[in-house]
Amino acid sequence: MADIVAPAYRIIPIIPALKPGAMENVRSFVANDKIQTAIGFPGQLVEDWHDKAIAKMGELLGKYRSLRVFMDACVHCGACSDKCHYFIGTQDPKNMPVARQDLMRSVYRRYFTLPGKMFPALVGARDLTKEVLDEWYTYFWQCSECRRCSVFCPYGIDTAEITMAAREILDSVGYGQKYSNEIIGKVHRIGNNLGLPGPALADTLEGLEEDVKDATGIDVRFPMDVKGAEVLLITPSADFFAEPHIDSLIGYAKVFHATGTSWTLSSMSSEAGNFGMFIGNYDQLRAIAMRIRTAALELGVKRIVIGECGHAWRVAYSFLNTLTGIGDGADANDRFAQMLQKQLDHRYKQPSHICEFTWDMIQDERLTFDKEKNDKHIITFHDSCNVARGSRMGNYAGGQFEIPRNIIRAVANNFVEMNPATTREKTFCCGGGGGLLTDDLLELRVKGALPRMEVLQNVVDEHSVNFMATICAICKAQFTKIMPIYGFDRRMVGGVHQLVSNAIRLGDK
Amino acid sequence: MNTLFAILFYLATLVFVVGLLQRIRLYANTPSPLLIPTTPAPVTQTGVVLRMTREVVFFESLFKANLWTWSMGWLFHASFALVIMRHLRYFTEPVWGWVALIQPFGMYAGITMLLGLCGLWARRLFVERIRYISTLSDHLMLVLFICIAASGLLMTFAVHTDVVGVKNFFLGLMHLNIQSLPASFALYVHLLLVSALLVILPISKLLHAPGVFFSPTRNQTDNPREKRHIAAWAAKFESEK
Numbered sequence: 088m089a090d091i092v093a094p095a096y097r098i099i100p101i102i103p104a105l106k107p108g109a110m111e112n113v114r115s116f117v118a119n120d121k122i123q124t125a126i127g128f129p130g131q132l133v134e135d136w137h138d139k140a141i142a143k144m145g146e147l148l149g150k151y152r153s154l155r156v157f158m159d160a161c162v163h164c165g166a167c168s169d170k171c172h173y174f175i176g177t178q179d180p181k182n183m184p185v186a187r188q189d190l191m192r193s194v195y196r197r198y199f200t201l202p203g204k205m206f207p208a209l210v211g212a213r214d215l216t217k218e219v220l221d222e223w224y225t226y227f228w229q230c231s232e233c234r235r236c237s238v239f240c241p242y243g244i245d246t247a248e249i250t251m252a253a254r255e256i257l258d259s260v261g262y263g264q265k266y267s268n269e270i271i272g273k274v275h276r277i278g279n280n281l282g283l284p285g286p287a288l289a290d291t292l293e294g295l296e297e298d299v300k301d302a303t304g305i306d307v308r309f310p311m312d313v314k315g316a317e318v319l320l321i322t323p324s325a326d327f328f329a330e331p332h333i334d335s336l337i338g339y340a341k342v343f344h345a346t347g348t349s350w351t352l353s354s355m356s357s358e359a360g361n362f363g364m365f366i367g368n369y370d371q372l373r374a375i376a377m378r379i380r381t382a383a384l385e386l387g388v389k390r391i392v393i394g395e396c397g398h399a400w401r402v403a404y405s406f407l408n409t410l411t412g413i414g415d416g417a418d419a420n421d422r423f424a425q426m427l428q429k430q431l432d433h434r435y436k437q438p439s440h441i442c443e444f445t446w447d448m449i450q451d452e453r454l455t456f457d458k459e460k461n462d463k464h465i466i467t468f469h470d471s472c473n474v475a476r477g478s479r480m481g482n483y484a485g486g487q488f489e490i491p492r493n494i495i496r497a498v499a500n501n502f503v504e505m506n507p508a509t510t511r512e513k514t515f516c517c518g519g520g521g522g523l524l525t526d527d528l529l530e531l532r533v534k535g536a537l538p539r540m541e542v543l544q545n546v547v548d549e550h551s552v553n554f555m556a557t558i559c560a561i562c563k564a565q566f567t568k569i570m571p572i573y574g575f576d577r578r579m580v581g582g583v584h585q586l587v588s589n590a591i592r593l594g595d596k
Numbered sequence: 597m598n599t600l601f602a603i604l605f606y607l608a609t610l611v612f613v614v615g616l617l618q619r620i621r622l623y624a625n626t627p628s629p630l631l632i633p634t635t636p637a638p639v640t641q642t643g644v645v646l647r648m649t650r651e652v653v654f655f656e657s658l659f660k661a662n663l664w665t666w667s668m669g670w671l672f673h674a675s676f677a678l679v680i681m682r683h684l685r686y687f688t689e690p691v692w693g694w695v696a697l698i699q700p701f702g703m704y705a706g707i708t709m710l711l712g713l714c715g716l717w718a719r720r721l722f723v724e725r726i727r728y729i730s731t732l733s734d735h736l737m738l739v740l741f742i743c744i745a746a747s748g749l750l751m752t753f754a755v756h757t758d759v760v761g762v763k764n765f766f767l768g769l770m771h772l773n774i775q776s777l778p779a780s781f782a783l784y785v786h787l788l789l790v791s792a793l794l795v796i797l798p799i800s801k802l803l804h805a806p807g808v809f810f811s812p813t814r815n816q817t818d819n820p821r822e823k824r825h826i827a828a829w830a831a832k833f834e835s836e837k
Binding site for chain 2: 164
């Protein structure tokens with residue numbers, strides 16, 4: 088670990104030359120028997136993995152139109168080939184989105200298409216051997232499912248969909264990843280990704296109330312399991328104790344306090360993140376999401392608000408209505424969804440992002456700020472990939488870009504943008520998303536951060552930027568870890584609500 | 597030779613139509629259980645239609661990705677579309693007005709089509725990344741199109757074919773009445789390759805043409821909070837409760 092160094096910045100950000108095999112030995116740890124069986128997967132690679140894997144692939148092709156169309160449609164035009172941060176940082180050609188997809192497409196062609204069955208060499212089809220399966224494991228765990236490639240693909244092919252399918256196939260034959268599957272086990276067993284049990288969580292929240300009281304002299308509450316509260320806040324569990332995440336949690340609490348909103352956390356559902364999406368497993372995705380539904384029904388809340396977390400917001404915004412009925416517009420005879428939708432207050436979008444909540448309050452003039460409290464910061468904003476490309480905010484296209492920036496401008500005086508080729512829908516992943524935020528992949532994480540670090544360096548040099556705000560728990564954890572390797576101060580990274588927290592006026596309301 | 601080409605075209609057309617329809621049915625019948633439109637995603641159905649139109653007509657995403665690939669790719673596809681439309685004159689009597697109108701443009705489109713194809717092939721041959729991802733079939737596909745374009749251009753501008761005879765042959769085919777085909781080597785090559793193309797389309801990457809319309813990241817409306825979207829296989833989990 089100590090020998091991992093940051094790759095050099097490119098002098099001109101041109102497309103790097105290929106270094107075949109550069110990352111073939113960087114593999115995340117494989118899940119052991121106990122981790123696998125705890126969430127219903129085979130403990131180790133099953134005897135008949137070949138037939139099982141092909142059968143699973145056939146099943147997924149029938150269940151997901153995305154996979155079916157994406158397997159056929161690629162013409163190898165190369166539009167995506169220079170768009171992946173892992174390719175840019177590692178130069179391994181198998182980290183080009185099209186080449187990553189082809190790891191699976193080659194097998195698809197061999198078993199599911201006529202030309203592949205008849206002339207495999209002609210169309211680049213190959214048998215599913217153990218070597219191919221190992222290659223899948225290596226490179227499908229070098230994709231952060233950030234969807235940048237899909238923005239540029241003329242057919243909208245989204246490598247994330249293919250990565251998810253590959254991981255699902257691997258899990259089904261007993262070849263899971265330790266990091267993600269262990270975390271999924273913890274959510275089911277304890278209620279959150281970090282394995283923080285209810286009593287410890289209560290202690291933490293109590294400690295936070297004292298800290299805020301010491302700092303501000305005001306009794307800001309961090310309520311848990313309060314029945315009949317208006318808002319249920321679901322936030323990534325890193326917010327409860329990790330730095331700098333916790334400063335944003337304090338920010339949310341202050342916003343609720345200053346606006347007089349009754350709110351609560353849930354000890355049972357104390358996790359916004361949903362690693363079920365990372366492994367492409369619908370059952371896990373749904374089971375984890377159902378915890379939020381259960382908590383909402385039990386606590387009888389009117390609104391569900393999600394904290395700063397990228398993929399959690401993608402799951403919440405794009406999938407929660409589908410998975411759990413948290414949303415609007417269910418059929419009148421859809422009893423499952425109606426049960427919850429009748430309870431929720433539809434004057435507000437369900438679920439809402441904490442940034443939507445705060446921005447609404449700012450627009451309603453229910454929050455006031457001392458902007459100069461943030462004057463020590465020259466701020467830039469890193470769009471988190473899953474928020475940027477997998478979700479939206481507000482009631483217009485692109486709200487997920489405008490609303491966080493609007494909040495920053497409302498609470499601080501110094502804001503600059505990074506290179507527009509790397510923000511909004513073209514943003515780069517932090518390098519640690521999609522189930523890769525583990526130390527066994529640190530080399531990949533460092534290299535994958537290269538394109539973001541390059542443009543951050545630009546605004547540091549040109550505008551003396553000293554704070555990069557973001558709204559994702561994984562971005563925050565990844566950047567605090569890898570930025571020192573690039574020579575930046577780890578405290579440069581923080582949440583949007585950390586800035587809100589700095590500037591918000593609590594006393595006069 | 598007449599009967600041979602007649603049989604060939606009947607078979608190729610059958611494979612093309614049946615194969616394509618089957619594939620489209622497969623795409624249409626495969627559910628998409630989750631909403632996954634890629635940003636910037638339209639929030640209305642009209643927006644989706646506009647987005648798809650921009651994608652199909654102007655290759656919007658490719659334009660954002662790479663100007664060289666876009667210009668060569670667009671040049672080829674637009675020219676090819678013109679060329680196909682021009683060829684309608686061999687299947688209609690009397691020739692439709694707009695087909696007659698584009699006739700001169702369609703002839704020169706053959707040249708720009710060839711240019712676009714050569715540009716695309718050069719990219720595949722000389723750009724390291726693209727060469728790395730290319731399979732033999734990717735190269736052969738371009739060769740096929742290049743030969744179709746070249747043999748067509750040869751007949752248009754050099755060794756003229758009896759186009760009236762060609763038209764008679766195809767009008768005859770359409771009425772199950774086999775007429776004689778003018779004897780011309782270039783014509784034989786041209787028709788043979790075109791029928792090969794018809795056969796290959798439903799089993800190859802040329803499926804990107806129907807595929808793009810079914811791509812969930814491009815054809816979905818971004819409204820998950822406003823309307824519940826659920827696939828039949830996923831809804832079953834709820835009825836089991």
